[in-house]
Amino acid sequence: MLQQAVNFCRGHVTLRVESAFPERVLNLCAARQIPFWDLRWESAICFTFTMTRRSWHMLRRLAERLDGEIRVVGREGLPYFLWRFRKRHVLVAGLVLCAALSFFGSFFIWDFEIEGNEAVSEEEILRALEQCGVSLGTFGYSVRSDELRNHVLLLVPELSYIAVNVRGCRAHVQVRERVEPPELISKRDPGNTVAAKAGIVTSIFPYDGEKMVLPGATVEEGQLLISGVTVDDQAGTRFLRGMGTVYARTWYNRRCQVPMTEVEKAYTGETDTRIAICWGRNRINLYNTGSIGEGNCDKITTRTQLSLPGGIALPITIVKETYRYYEPAERQRSRQEAEELAYAVLRSDLAEGMDDGTVDSESCAGTAWGDTYLVELRAECQEQIGRFVSIPTENSTEEIEE
16 A cells, blocks of 8 residues: 555556567566566566666667667556646645645644533533633644643633644544532431321331331321431430432323324425625625525534544535525324323423332223313332431521521
């Protein structure tokens, strides 16, 4: 592969030799140490082979005394490619200017690649970098990663680490988000654990305090499960933080009505395409500035960033905006579609209503109800129903009065 690239840069020609004694040409190349390759015999007196441009000039002078004909049947390589433009001065100047712009443009930042962010958006990180003087068109060698890190962390407190490495015209931004410490719980604030929902207790694990129910007991909403007030003959009455987890069997009965008709988009087939060129922060519209056609439409935006061979990004982005027009049209849902939609809504509502729980069993039934479809979901779950409630003490009462 490397040798092919070298031959392309030097230029090579394909020769056709026709002679009564063609082996004399090969002997001459061997005696003068002229390299060649891709030898192919076409007949007993004719063959073709390939050699470099410089070797061809040497062989042409040496083969003048030989009885035969040597013709050039192909020329390839960079020198022959550039020779075609010897009389096109404007095109040559454009190529030189383009090469110069590509070379000097590689010293500036034209693209950002951000890694490691989940909660913090890329727009927020780019906005903070811009406030610190790093944006599109910034000279790459002027970026000081250590100083930039301190300023960005002050602007984005959700980050704990950021590093900006400039490679060519692309800035690689690596971030690490801050992990918030858990909320500290003060054991000085007493409380109880009560039932957030009704159910049958399956297990109870008190962290502090005294459990008031046993597994298998049926509890109502608001019933005391773990008490933070204990009475001891020796210590007397003590106020603790009655915390713990209580798992219980719970039952849900949810209903959902879904209309049998829905409004969907009926595309008319009419489209409107607009193309623009973004150079850094500048935008050049290749269309009239008039408004789009009347009616409802979907806007689809496609961005294509131009790059040189080898993945070198250019500060040029082609923006294509396509508008697809549609008319709202009513459609009748089938019973299966209405049931699947209602079931998905009920499942989502059930998952949001549970706190650290799983669904053990469920049943779903549906029936037509006028112009709607009624779906009823019954589920038996296993979930954590304990909810901590603070106990007002004398100190807290005094603070409230003050």
